[in-house]
Amino acid sequence: MSEPTDTILQVENLKVxxxxxxxxxxxxxxxxxxxxxxVSFTLKRGETLGLVGESGxxxxxxxxxxxxxxxxxxxxxxxxxxxxxxxxxxxxxxxxRRMQMVYQDPYGSLNPRMTVDDIVSEPLEVxxxxxxxxxxxxxxxxxxxxxxLRRDMGSRYPHEFxxxxxxxxxxxxALAVEPALVICDEPVSALDVSIQAQVxxxxxxxxxxxxLSYLFIAHDLAVVRQISxxxxxxxxxxxxxxATRDALYREPLHPYTQALLGAIPIPDPEIEKARDxxxxxxxxxxxMRPPEGCRFHPRCPHAMAKCKVELPPLVEMADGRAVAxxxxxx
Amino acid sequence: MSDVPLLSxxxxxxxxxxxxxxxxxxxxVSFDVRSGETVAVVGESGSGKSVTALSVLRxxxxxxxxxxxxxxxxxxxDLVTLSDPEMxxxxxxxxxxxxxxxMSSLNPALTxxxxxxxxxxxxxxxxxxxxxxxxxxxxxxxxIPDPEKRLDSYPHQFSGGMRQRVMIAMALACGPRLLIxxxxxxxxxxxxxxxxxxxxxALTRETGAALILITHxxxxxxxxxxxxxxxxxxxIVESGPAGAIYARPRHPYTRGLMASIPRxxxxxxxxxxxxxxxxxxxxxxxxxxxxxxxxxxxxxxxRVERPPLAPVDPTHSKACWSDV
Numbered sequence: 001m002s003e004p005t006d007t008i009l010q011v012e013n014l015k016v017x018x019x020x021x022x023x024x025x026x027x028x029x030x031x032x033x034x035x036x037x038x039v040s041f042t043l044k045r046g047e048t049l050g051l052v053g054e055s056g057x058x059x060x061x062x063x064x065x066x067x068x069x070x071x072x073x074x075x076x077x078x079x080x081x082x083x084x085x086x087x088x089x090x091x092x093x094x095x096x097r098r099m100q101m102v103y104q105d106p107y108g109s110l111n112p113r114m115t116v117d118d119i120v121s122e123p124l125e126v127x128x129x130x131x132x133x134x135x136x137x138x139x140x141x142x143x144x145x146x147x148x149l150r151r152d153m154g155s156r157y158p159h160e161f162x163x164x165x166x167x168x169x170x171x172x173x174a175l176a177v178e179p180a181l182v183i184c185d186e187p188v189s190a191l192d193v194s195i196q197a198q199v200x201x202x203x204x205x206x207x208x209x210x211x212l213s214y215l216f217i218a219h220d221l222a223v224v225r226q227i228s229x230x231x232x233x234x235x236x237x238x239x240x241x242x243a244t245r246d247a248l249y250r251e252p253l254h255p256y257t258q259a260l261l262g263a264i265p266i267p268d269p270e271i272e273k274a275r276d277x278x279x280x281x282x283x284x285x286x287x288m289r290p291p292e293g294c295r296f297h298p299r300c301p302h303a304m305a306k307c308k309v310e311l312p313p314l315v316e317m318a319d320g321r322a323v324a325x326x327x328x329x330x
Numbered sequence: 331m332s333d334v335p336l337l338s339x340x341x342x343x344x345x346x347x348x349x350x351x352x353x354x355x356x357x358x359v360s361f362d363v364r365s366g367e368t369v370a371v372v373g374e375s376g377s378g379k380s381v382t383a384l385s386v387l388r389x390x391x392x393x394x395x396x397x398x399x400x401x402x403x404x405x406x407x408d409l410v411t412l413s414d415p416e417m418x419x420x421x422x423x424x425x426x427x428x429x430x431x432x433m434s435s436l437n438p439a440l441t442x443x444x445x446x447x448x449x450x451x452x453x454x455x456x457x458x459x460x461x462x463x464x465x466x467x468x469x470x471x472x473x474i475p476d477p478e479k480r481l482d483s484y485p486h487q488f489s490g491g492m493r494q495r496v497m498i499a500m501a502l503a504c505g506p507r508l509l510i511x512x513x514x515x516x517x518x519x520x521x522x523x524x525x526x527x528x529x530x531x532a533l534t535r536e537t538g539a540a541l542i543l544i545t546h547x548x549x550x551x552x553x554x555x556x557x558x559x560x561x562x563x564x565x566i567v568e569s570g571p572a573g574a575i576y577a578r579p580r581h582p583y584t585r586g587l588m589a590s591i592p593r594x595x596x597x598x599x600x601x602x603x604x605x606x607x608x609x610x611x612x613x614x615x616x617x618x619x620x621x622x623x624x625x626x627x628x629x630x631x632x633r634v635e636r637p638p639l640a641p642v643d644p645t646h647s648k649a650c651w652s653d654v
Contacts, residue, residue: 054519162608192374193546197590197604204601219520222549226592226602249594263524265549266595267588269572272553279524283491 007078008181008213009043009066014075016058016065020288033287035061037237039075040314043181048207048214050228050245052221052260056284057234059217063183066215067101068092080180097127100174104186106166110158116169117154120144123176130176143172148202164195171202175210183215188223200226221264225249230320233257236287236295239314243321253323255300294326302327335362335403336540337386337508342400344378344385347393351613355381357564358400360639363508368531368541370551370572373561376609379544382561383510386542387427388417404508423453426501428530430513432493436485442469442496443481449503468499472529491522498530502537509534512544527554548591552576560584563610563620566639570646580648582625619651627652 016036021027036058043049051059064070066077068084077085084095100123103109110119120140124130130139141151147168158166167187174182184203188196200223206212218224224231225245232242233256241254252258259280265272282299285291291298297307306326314322315330344356356378363369373379384390386402388409402409404425409417421427426449429435437445446468447461456464462481469477472495485493494514501509511530515523531554534541543555551558551572558575560568560583568581579585586605607624610616616623622632631651639649 054521164608192609193548193587194374194590194605194609197592197602200592201601201604221520222592222594222596225594225598226596245598259521261594263520264594265524265547265553266593267548267552267576267591268595269552269555269576271595277524277528277553279528280521281525283489283522284519 006045007042008045008080009215010076010078011042011062011066012040012076012078014039014062014065014077015073016061016070017073031288034237034290035287036065037290039234039237039239041232041239041242043213043215045180045213046207046211047230048216048228050224050231051215051217051234052219052224052231053234054219054260054284056236056287058237058287059234060185062234063101063185063215063217067096067099067183093127097123097129097177098179099181099183100177100179102167102170102174102182102184102187105190106163106170107158107190109170110166112158115155115157116140116144116161119158119169120154120172120176123173127177139176140172143176144169146175146206147172148198162195163191164198167191167199168202171199171206175206178210179212181213181215183217185217186219187216189218189220196223203227221260233260236284236290238295238324239322240296240324241322242314244319247319247321253321253328254296254325255302255327256296259299294324333364336365336405337363337542338401338403339382339386340401340403342382342385342402343398344381344390344395345398346395348613353612354564354615355395355612356385357615359561359564359566360400361559361566361569363540363542365507365540366535366538367556368534368543368554370543370545370555370558371561372545372548372551372558374546374609376563376612377561378564378612379561380512381564383427383512383542383544386510387421387425388412389421389427419453422449422501422506423504424506425508425510426504426506428494428497428501428509428511428514430516432490432497432517433485435497436493438485441482441484442488446481446496446499446503449500453504464503465499468503469496471502471533472496472499474499490518491526494518494522494526495529498526498533502533505537506539508540508542510542510544513546514543515550516545516547523550548587549593560587563615564612565620565649567621567650568646568648569639574643574646580642580646581621581650582627582652582654583621586624586626619649627654 014036018033019029020031022030053059065072072085076083117140121136124136130136140154145151149168188199216227228245230244231248232239235256241257252261280299293309294307294312297303312324312326314324316322340360342356342359346353359382371379385397397410443462443465446465450456450461450464466477474480474495515526555572558572559566562583568584589603590605605624610620618634619632619637622628637649637651639647641647
């Protein structure tokens with residue numbers, strides 16, 4: 001893996017709130033969904049940061065907000081040292097060429113009426129790149145080859161491809177404009193087990209060849225462990241723990257990280273027998289009315305009186321690790 | 331666990347007639363399930379695992395589907411030969427099914443209480459007031475808080491995990507001898523998945539019912555199953571006790587699956603070893619072994635002759651010509 005040298009993305013206190021309104025003529029705000037509520041992290045060039053958590057934790061919203069596909073309520077998004085949160089219009093479009101997205105659904109994210117050639121070359125046209133039509137065709141063929149498809153597949157339509165191949169097309173489209181950062185939102189979770197590995201390996205190979213940085217959003221902690229250098233765990237709109245891969249999996253500190261890791265079975269019946277697994281209780285509460293204090297306290301097996309009233313801050317610890325838990329005050 | 335199997339599937343073959351030809355979704359599947367046992371059917375999409383389950387319950391829409399041949403003996407009776415009314419008396423009563431989608435498997439227009447009480451009213455001839463009292467107990471058993479109050483709620487007022495608990499309560503209502511769970515937790519979050527599966531396992535242990543667990547997740551199989559059937563292209567390619575299959579997988583497909591999945595305890599920095607190629611088109615299966623085009627141990631014989639499921643030891647079988 002390439003040595004991370006500098007910071008490509010720095011997110012500071014990012015908040016994305018969605019107003020909940022009532023009334024048809026006179027709309028009144030009656031509440032707010034705090035989908036992302038104060039998230040900060042950095043991503044180094046050539047690095048993969050895994051962003052994990054259960055549905056509703058705000059991981060996808062974070063990804064979309066960084067691409068400015070959702071309005072940012074508060075906070076700074078420094079991409080290559082420039083704050084992109086207030087950008088508009090042409091400035092924003094130019095910036096988007098540098099960061100691209102790969103989506104979860106390989107069926108819904110490709111236009112069924114467009115050929116693969118058109119799908120992959122569309123971003124080139126949008127950004128005025130790729131020169132003549134012939135040059136664009138040549139570029140598309142090279143991209144298809146890069147993602148492990150045949151050069152001559154460009155004239156086909158998405159329905160002629162399997163799920164894994166469609167995800168490769170989505171990756172080719174993202175790479176067409178030569179981005180520095182790729183935000184991958186659950187890119188393998190819709191794929192079959194034997195195909196997942198092909199696509200995970202492709203992401204790793206492309207990173208080595210092109211020096212890409214990935215923000216890899218996923219709920220599967222085993223996949224995230226495979227691909228990430230560092231991992232941030234989210235719960236109800238906040239990061240509860242962030243650490244290097246080895247530190248996080250060897251010694252998870254936050255009780256939620258521990259619960260998540262415990263919930264994932266290891267494919268070995270002998271190990272599973274020895275683990276004697278006990279599931280944690282409850283489900284993720286609504287982001288409209290998050291619990292007071294630590295948001296995880298109603299489900300936490302170690303909850304103390306303090307946890308019910310005081311929100312624990314994300315405290316920096318040794319070797320770049322940070323935890324938001326009163327059990328680990330630093 | 332008794333010696334006489336509760337369920338014995340023998341040569342089950344289910345075809346679908348489509349525009350592109352006959353799709354051999356289930357192609358000669360045989361396995362047994364004993365009381366008190368959890369048997370996993372594991373495979374990828376299109377492997378035929380769900381159609382196997384639906385065939386056992388005779389829930390295949392005809393047309394386009396049809397059970398072409400084979401027997402499904404449950405408690406000594408071949409379910410394939412039962413009339414529709416006879417089959418309805420079995421379904422939801424002695425065999426119950428839990429589906430993947432807790433959102434779409436519940437009727438959105440009926441209260442939870444009605445839906446949990448319905449099988450009791452239908453199969454046990456209980457009056458509604460009595461069935462309702464039973465429903466409270468069932469909801470308590472699946473750990474739904476305030477069951478008396480929740481009885482009059484509608485499905486949309488429940489979270490995904492709670493809806494799946496309701497599905498389990500419905501399935502358990504008549505005290506079935508066999509539960510079939512088709513990807514019961516795939517739509518749920520990780521921490522809720524483990525709650526539901528652990529609950530399902532505990533309840534079947536308590537009642538002595540057998541459980542067929544249909545899943546694509548090899549981790550789930552390792553944690554909960556006693557015996558495992560690995561399916562590929564409508565056939566069982568390997569079958570045996572969970573411990574033996576994980577310790578020494580004998581079929582190249584099973585080995586390929588195990589090498590291709592990332593594990594929480596795997597070596598870091600090592601590339602995954604994917605299975606090359608794509609799953610086959612079930613309407614145009616190759617001659618011989620359907621896995622041959624993707625197999626690393628393929629021999630000439632594999633391309634012409636289909637390997638039967640044959641024992642490698644008294645409890646463990648594989649459908650493969652290779653001795654590797």
